[in-house]
Amino acid sequence: MAHLFQVDRVKLLCSCGMLKPITAIYFCRHCQKLRCGNCVSHEVDTLFCPNCLENMPSTEARLKKNRCANCFDCPSCGHTLSTRATSIQAPVLEDPSKTVARKVYYLACTSCRWTSRDVGLKDQTVATGGWTEQDSPHYKNLQALLEHYRTLAQKEKMDKDKKRYSNRKSSFLSLSDKYSLSSVMSRKSLSPISPFSPKVSLDESQTSEVTPSEATEEIEGLPENIFIEEINLSSVSTIGQRMASPEWQPDHTSELYPLHKHILVKRSLRCRHCEHNLSKPEYNPSSVKFKIQLGAFYHVPEVRMVKEVELKWGVETQVQVSFCNPTPHDMTVALLPFVPEAYTLQHDGDNGESGPTSVSSGSIVRVVEIVPENPDLKLHSDVALPQGQFVLSARDDTAEYDDHDSASAYKDDPLVVAWRRANKVGVNLMVTPHQGAKGAKVGFVLRYDYTNTVATATESRTVTLNIPVIINVGAVSE
Template sequence: MAHLFQVDRVRLLCSCGILKPITAIYFCRHCLKLRCGNCVSHEVDTLFCPNCLENMPSTEARLKKNRCANCFDCPSCSHTLSTRATSIQAPYPEDPSKWVTRKVYYLACTSCRWTSRDVGLKDQTVATGGWAEQDNEHYKYLQSLLEHYRSVAQQEKGDRERKRFSHRKSSYLSLSDKYSLPSLLGRKSLTPLSPFAPKGDGSQGSEMTPLEATSEVDGLPDNIFSEEVVLSSVANMEQRMSSPEWQPENTSDLYPLHKHILVKRSLRCRHCEHNLSKPEYNPSSIKFKIQLGAFYHVPEVRMVHKVDLKSGVETNVQISLCNPTPHDMTVALLPFVPEAYAAVLQKAEDPADGGSLSTSSLVRVVDIPVEKTDLTPTADVALPQGQLVLAARDDTAEYDDQDSISSYKDDPHVVAWRRANKVGVNLLVTPKPEAKQANVGFVLRYDYTNTVATATESRTVTLNIPIMVDVGSVTEHCDEE
């Protein structure tokens, strides 16, 4: 079927004004609004290594530069390296004239056959690792830069706080309560030393020497035009950028890369600050404590069959409606008016709307540029009149292949088939002239039974969801003489 290969053909209009498929949208049961990745707040719950599944605190991850100390990636193809064991002949420590068999370990890639022996890394006697690390010649200079700019940022923060409280007089006790004496002394000691400040002025910090630009550059080697280039021995751009500290030019200089750690993140609604998605703390668990995906609460619309559309010719298009909730649902298809949602798009482009969280919240909100949404239909659609009843979801009914139409009085011109909690609906689509792709829009009105745990009883509300459907490509219609 067409919907199995093109999941983006049916898109829902989020509350922020962006069209997204139902698999990329969340439903807030408190706001009763659709939320996508651009209008939710992202929080980091757990940091872990995807290979060894070891949890890592945020402070430790910051010190290790968000990399695992025990797992490595291949510098050639970015595949995970595995530890291999082999036996070698080594001299006996007490009697060098005798040879004994010892087991050693090295790193190998099962994809491109790269090994740690290719760069001359010494084999280890234990499988836990301990491979030698590359030394960065600019490490000390970079650390001095970090210390200097950290002290500069601390001083600027202290200046802003002093300017904030300078308009009113504060007693010593109030200052000592807000800023303890050790913290005040620590901030004073972190005052950065200007690169041009004379020595011995009493200020603390790292002494920085400004660099001077020069017009002289190193020349090219003499053999660059005479020596033949072997492309297999030259590192490509991806291999060089994977090691920004060294940027090796040759494949013989590629060293194992520590594996990047991943995060489990939770999503929170920006307006009501309720969780929309919260995973389990254990990295090996794929379950969620809270998962308010839209496909659990919003009727799912799918294209059933692929149709051939011709410009100006009315074509029957069949879509399916699926009820994912354990309650009966009444659905109606209403005409879509793009002008009615112009205010939604204008509100989404307003940057002031994103900061609706209270200042006391610890959630970090990052404004993401809003995508341009085109809500102009390129085809006319004849929607069925009246309402349709979708049966509640029943897992045992999925094994029943018989149509359950005896208990429902459906119009055969509107309802093509009915099975369990799914209903096939016929739509008449007429592409507009000069349209290359037929896009139709309608408003899905349905009755949602809210079952929030904090509510004393279930309550039913009527919601409207604008939907845009990509019916397919349009071919030119030629009248036969």
């Protein structure tokens, strides 16, 4: 029965037109729309090392090339390197004829047994000592190119600023003549990028000179013993090991140096329409909690298949589906027919359908229009939905320990509700696959009453939302 709980069996139609499972979609309490990972803004919240859990500002991470200075990865297998201690006999400074035991440290991999001694790195006297860095042969050329293009970018910026302020020349002169501004005040009011400020230009002497590369038809030939000498595959580096060090790309395993560990990112998600946060983690890297987590799993009724059924062409089969209320408020739910043509060209309105939001020109909210996508919404099966409504009781964590029958508190129609347990309700759907269909896929619109509990609201208010749901019932046989 494990295949019944796969999240890909039941998908929701996002506001951007994508079909996503409920675990991969968000619910904006301000827009009251579904948002998936493709229609939200991804923002970098914190940068940290996954090994030492040290926070790092974005400017520092940029200077360090998004790598940690103290943690290393194994260049052979990619596993995190650990610092090992050992004792060696070292001569005494006062009397070289005598030796004393000293503790030294080296890097070792617990997975593939690679050590820093394999490449000739000297042992360090401190555990966090500065290991010898490998110098890049193209370091000077890269720095010269960066400096050259940085100078060109500054020059282009100054040229744009001069053009921007060129139209204000006449108005500024007339203003100074009218009110007789003193020379001191005029100098103070001048902008450094204004055409009246002291001339600052980048002449040819200030720009860094870069020697252009020249193409050549001759290439370096292969060594003479490449076809004679026997190859030892254990001493040749793999493609993954070479690409892990793009600056050097070592050909042999004896040239593999420790790699600084990459920095990870904690990101926050923001709604593109109302710019409210949908997901925001804690600042502490060791914390797995979220300050804000508006997942649809906590605001939209969860739909699941109860058991697997055998489907045949043209035969009406009963399929049982369960609905679960994740909120602490009662929900009134109704199932409406799903018309694929109505969602091919989506329009965002008050009826809860999906699509890009359009606002008036006087709105202060910056709206980014999202082009809706048209997924495959063709349904090769007919479904008979139960008529009427049913109530999903509020979520109660202690309900599973209560022996009281909650079904007696609700007057459920037996033609609609098959069973009820706490905040879950089972509903029977009658599915009829079309002739020649390989799989039965049905859809309906889940209409429910959602109690909005936004912190800015003075009191809870209930709205009616429509969520399109697509269920992959299973394979169909003849």
